[in-house]
Amino acid sequence: MKSTPTRALFPGSFDPFTLGHLEIVRQALAFVDQVVVAIAVNTAKKPLLSGEERQVAATQTLQAVGLGDRVEVVQISGLLADFCVANHIDVIVKGLRNAADFTYEAPMATVNQDLGGPGTVFIPSSPQWAHISSSLVKELARYGANITQMVEDKTAQMLYRALGTSPGAAPDLAQTGQQERK
């Protein structure tokens, strides 16, 4: 008898999806059959990339390493807990790079369970990726720095394009109008 596949939800802003995020997906796939990467709305943030661009970037990153079959990338606009209930999600997974991440994530884990969603499993980032954040990647890309150790190549190109710069080129922030974006 074949049992139902176990499914984890990996939610975040993913602006953009980094190689650190990829490592969390890989670790989750060690204990669930499928991972759903959910590009969700964080009302405290103003993303650089559109939801569709972020979905494409995450999908390309996963496909580039052959994980496209076990991982789906979706955009969600409502509550995570509701999505989990409607989509047979067994567990939420989140990556932790440091203690500050735990302080930020722990209340969200409690709220998601209070709202009827599943529990959250925290996955520690390996030291190789623990210094990487989407904000840091965007900051470097803005200055035309090489970010290909942190994001997949096509994601890097997408960021340079969105920021109006290119590798090795200093941006004209006044012209690109990006100086207000976080």
Ligand code: PNS
């Ligand atoms: O990568 P982020 O920005 O830290 O991710 C935060 C995110 C998007 C997962 C969080 O804001 C979220 O869960 N948004 C969806 C709405 C929701 O369910 N809110 C209740 C839990 S805080």
